[in-house]
Amino acid sequence: MTPSNFTAKVVLVDIEGTTTSISFVHDVLFPYAKKNAGNYLQETWQTKDTKEIVKNLQQLPQFAEYVESLESSSDVDQQLITKFVSYLIERDLKVTPLKTLQGLIWAKGYAAGELKGHVYEDVSAAFQAWRDAGLQIAVYSSGSVAAQKLIFQHSIAGDLLPHLSAHFDTHVGHKQQSESYTKIAQSLQVEPQHVLFLTDVPGEADAARAAGMQTIILQRPGNAPLSEEQKRDHVLVDDFTALLKLKPPSE
Incomplete structure (x- = not known):
């Protein structure tokens, strides 16, 4: 199947490696959160x-492991939590309370003009084309909903937030579990086969496809290389330009 054969009512996009460079997330956002935590x-x-974030951080299994690794026992204070947050960021652990905290830190950075959300050059035109064609655009990322909105609202291409009708993060479930995509389709009130999920991660595409969605994998610069088997199993595009003529299915 080629990209020109796809139809959809909803385009569900990943962020990192799909709309936004991996380097922006790892080289700009993560260090900013670590520095300002x-x-x-x-x-x-x-x-x-x-207080709620701190409580949820302490409930993570990684917290007990981290405290046990310390040479001496420590009371739970700002210093300990700050060090634990740095520990989680350094290991790129996608846990919900960390994502919530990062989103709040980034919000201050965007508001101060210290951060601008990266999007690829083709993203703005694709969003506009899909909206003009009557499609909904939704986002599913491991980053918190708040962080997602900040990237698109304060993007280098301007405010892209009005193009987006729904946002989903790890509260809906893990991105490599098919149940997460079933929940998303139900929330969007659309049959899974009418959702096209765009991602750079084969495991996510597999999970979405198992839920009945259509999938395409992005091969952006800097994305992880795909195996020959993965290339055979998935439809691949280099960017969104191949999808500018995407239309809803004819009823």
């Missing part, structure tokens, strides 16, 4: 949101 926690330590 301590100050953010100090400023907001007594707030309800931060």
Whole structure:
């Protein structure tokens, strides 16, 4: 099947490696969160949101492992939580309370003009073409919904947020579990076969396809190389330009 044969009612996009370079996430966003976590926690330590994040961080299995690895016992304070957050970021662990905290830190960075969301040059035109064709565009990323909105609202291509009708993160489930995509289709009130999921990760494409969705894998610069088997099993595109003429199915 070629990209020109696809029809869809909803285009569901991943972010990292799909709309946005992996290097932006790893070389800009993650270091920014790591650098500013301590100050953010100090400023907001007594707030309800931060207390909830700290509680959820302590409930992670990685927290017990991390505390046990310390040479001496430590009380749970701002310094310990800051170090644990750095530990999670360094290992690129996609856990929900970390993603929530990162989103709040990035929000301050975007608001201060210190951050601009990267999107590839073809993204804005594709979003506009899909909207003009009557398609919905939704996002499913391991980054929090708040962080997703910030990237697109404060993007280098301008405010792309009005193009997006729904956002999903790890609260809906793991990205390599088919049940997550079933839940997304139900939330969108559309049959899975009418959703086209765009991602750079074969495991995610496999899970979405198992739920009945259509899938295409992006081969952006810097994305992980695919095996020959993966290339045979999936439809591949280099960017969104091959999908500009995507239309809804004829009823």
